[in-house]
Amino acid sequence: MAEITVVAELTSAVWKIEAGPGARVSEGDAIIILESMKMEIPVLSPADGTITAILVAEGDQIAEGQAVARIET
Amino acid sequence: MIGPVLIANRGEIACRIAATCRRLGVPTVAVFSDADAEAMHVAAADRAIRIGPPRPAESYLNIPAIIAAAREAGARAVHPGYGFLSENADFAEACAAAGLVFIGPPASAIRAMGGKAAAKAVARRAGVPLLPGHEGDASDAELAEAAQRIGYPVMIKAVAGGGGRGMRRAEDAAGFPAALAAARREAAAFGDSTVMLEKFVPQARHIEMQVFADRHGNVIHLGERDCSPQRRNQKLIEEAPAPGMDAALRAELGRRATALAREVGYVGAGTVEFVADGSRPLGPDSIWFIEMNTRLQVEHPVTEMITGLDLVEWQLRIAAGERLPLRQEEVRLTGHAIEARLCAEDPARNFLPSPGHIAALDLPEPIEGLRVDAGVRAGDTLTPFYDPMIAKLIIHAPNRAAALARLAEALDACRAEGIRLNAAFLAGLLRSPEMRAGGVDTHFLEAFRQRGLAVPTPA
Numbered sequence: 001m002a003e004i005t006v007v008a009e010l011t012s013a014v015w016k017i018e019a020g021p022g023a024r025v026s027e028g029d030a031i032i033i034l035e036s037m038k039m040e041i042p043v044l045s046p047a048d049g050t051i052t053a054i055l056v057a058e059g060d061q062i063a064e065g066q067a068v069a070r071i072e073t
Numbered sequence: 074m075i076g077p078v079l080i081a082n083r084g085e086i087a088c089r090i091a092a093t094c095r096r097l098g099v100p101t102v103a104v105f106s107d108a109d110a111e112a113m114h115v116a117a118a119d120r121a122i123r124i125g126p127p128r129p130a131e132s133y134l135n136i137p138a139i140i141a142a143a144r145e146a147g148a149r150a151v152h153p154g155y156g157f158l159s160e161n162a163d164f165a166e167a168c169a170a171a172g173l174v175f176i177g178p179p180a181s182a183i184r185a186m187g188g189k190a191a192a193k194a195v196a197r198r199a200g201v202p203l204l205p206g207h208e209g210d211a212s213d214a215e216l217a218e219a220a221q222r223i224g225y226p227v228m229i230k231a232v233a234g235g236g237g238r239g240m241r242r243a244e245d246a247a248g249f250p251a252a253l254a255a256a257r258r259e260a261a262a263f264g265d266s267t268v269m270l271e272k273f274v275p276q277a278r279h280i281e282m283q284v285f286a287d288r289h290g291n292v293i294h295l296g297e298r299d300c301s302p303q304r305r306n307q308k309l310i311e312e313a314p315a316p317g318m319d320a321a322l323r324a325e326l327g328r329r330a331t332a333l334a335r336e337v338g339y340v341g342a343g344t345v346e347f348v349a350d351g352s353r354p355l356g357p358d359s360i361w362f363i364e365m366n367t368r369l370q371v372e373h374p375v376t377e378m379i380t381g382l383d384l385v386e387w388q389l390r391i392a393a394g395e396r397l398p399l400r401q402e403e404v405r406l407t408g409h410a411i412e413a414r415l416c417a418e419d420p421a422r423n424f425l426p427s428p429g430h431i432a433a434l435d436l437p438e439p440i441e442g443l444r445v446d447a448g449v450r451a452g453d454t455l456t457p458f459y460d461p462m463i464a465k466l467i468i469h470a471p472n473r474a475a476a477l478a479r480l481a482e483a484l485d486a487c488r489a490e491g492i493r494l495n496a497a498f499l500a501g502l503l504r505s506p507e508m509r510a511g512g513v514d515t516h517f518l519e520a521f522r523q524r525g526l527a528v529p530t531p532a
Contacts, residue, residue: 009425010425010426010427010428010457011428011429011456011457012428012457013457035457036426036428036457037417037418037426037428037455037457037458037459037460037461038426038459038460038461039305039424039425039426039461041425041426061457064429
């Protein structure tokens with residue numbers, strides 16, 4: 001069991017949260033959809049696991065490298 | 074001349090409009106969001122007025138705030154640029170209601186061309202050839218029948234859709250019901266689940282005609298542009314003339330485009346877009362109308378380069394009630410022009426946008442035949458709120474081969490610190506055998522990108 005912190009790869013706004021705490025996700029599943037410079041960018045789960053926390057809310061402005069979710073594998 | 078002109082836009086196009094106004098002695102008013110208080114377009118205008126927070130909906134799309142800014146500044150006309158409110162009929166009407174001249178077509182023409190199905194109906198009335206298709210509400214069974222008649226593959230498009238959303242391709246009759254259901258679902262998100270059908274052109278080229286109309290019934294065209302190199306349905310390279318275009322076909326497309334403009338009561342600068350079948354040489358029977366953009370295009374400089382005209386000046390003159398400065402037979406096309414859109418993005422990561430602080434920015438010096446239309450400079454910060462395009466490089470040369478080579482060299486000279494640029498990618502694209510041969514289709518750019526990603530495995 002390990003906890004992984006998922007970070008945003010670019011400065012953006014949180015457009016949609018696709019999966020909440022407790023949700024089972026597989027590697028490559030979209031957890032959050034970000035929006036930057038008129039493009040939608042999915043934040044993908046880096047591994048199979050369970051989401052333990054979503055650290056942002058829809059509409060939030062976030063920075064590159066900011067933690068957006070935690071996943072327990 | 075009409076002025077002061079409020080420029081309801083930002084970035085390179087706001088700077089470019091301000092430059093022509095300055096040359097003509099027309100005072101300008103910039104508007105800006107909180108994210109753009111220090112932006113280049115603010116400095117380019119004679120004065121600037123804040124219109125709201127960074128989000129476009131609260132600033133550059135905020136009609137009451139822009140009208141209020143125009144009143145406050147004593148502006149007499151509004152230039153919408155491209156994007157944002159440029160094709161918003163309500164904005165054109167709001168300007169008129171406030172006693173401001175909207176530098177663009179009448180609201181009725183914007184509305185008539187705004188819906189895909191309505192635009193096709195206008196084109197049909199004007200006698201402009203359309204792709205085989207089906208418009209109008211119909212049951213799923215009727216649509217399946219129509220698809221059979223059109224011939225597969227068929228595109229299913231949400232009438233109210235845009236930007237590639239609400240679009241599905243059906244390869245054959247077996248796949249049609251699922252594709253239709255998916256398109257209807259996405260269409261519902263636009264508030265209208267009506268769809269239309271259109272024959273799919275596998276090797277499509279994007280060819281468009283620049284038209285201009287005045288208030289006195291004169292309509293002319295300024296030749297074509299080929300904008301086939303695209304990513305995510307957005308153009309990255311545009312050129313004029315189009316490879317393979319001859320004078321006879323240009324005249325025929327000009328007839329179609331001006332007929333459409335007349336039919337819709339057009340005034341000002343407009344672009345009539347066509348799709349051509351790239352598996353055949355360009356010809357009158359393999360090119361069809363798709364839509365009309367009722368504004369100045371991003372890529373208008375390539376037309377300016379080969380005609381020697383200033384299209385923003387023409388827009389201002391027509392908005393002031395003047396006649397078109399030239400008759401059709403007086404329009405001369407000289408040499409070859411190509412534009413490259415320099416964007417803050419990473420081609421290797423599927424064109425991931427690259428917002429950030431621009432610590433350094435080197436753009437080539439505008440020398441003979443090279444034009445650089447920039448919207449940012451070193452020290453600026455690119456925010457996630459707006460488009461990633463930071464500048465356009467436009468080259469004019471005696472022939473296409475020279476234009477490709479010189480534009481690639483100009484792109485080689487672009488360098489930035491703090492953000493990623495697509496310059497090296499575009500330079501490589503311009504040097505590819507396919508681009509040098511000319512006539513690539515709209516899928517080529519992505520194929521070229523994939524080729525670059527296929528790194529050979531070390532032995």
